[in-house]
Amino acid sequence: MRILAPLTAMLITTSAQAEGFDRPIPQAQSATAEFWFSIACVALIVALIAVQRLVARS
Numbered sequence: 001m002r003i004l005a006p007l008t009a010m011l012i013t014t015s016a017q018a019e020g021f022d023r024p025i026p027q028a029q030s031a032t033a034e035f036w037f038s039i040a041c042v043a044l045i046v047a048l049i050a051v052q053r054l055v056a057r058s
Contacts, residue, residue, distance in 0.1 A: 029037075
């Protein structure tokens with residue numbers, strides 16, 4: 001009986017091995033995504049300029 005528990009544990013763990021990791025392949029950005037990213041960049045710069053002007057007045 002003492003050998004049955006470790007033997008069962010070894011058999012269970014060998015059958016439950018994980019698969020290898022497949023790295024995701026990055027996809028190219030679409031023109032729409034690049035457009036919205038550029039709009040977001042311009043909006044960020046405008047917001048930073050507005051904050052700088054508000055802080056400079058104080």
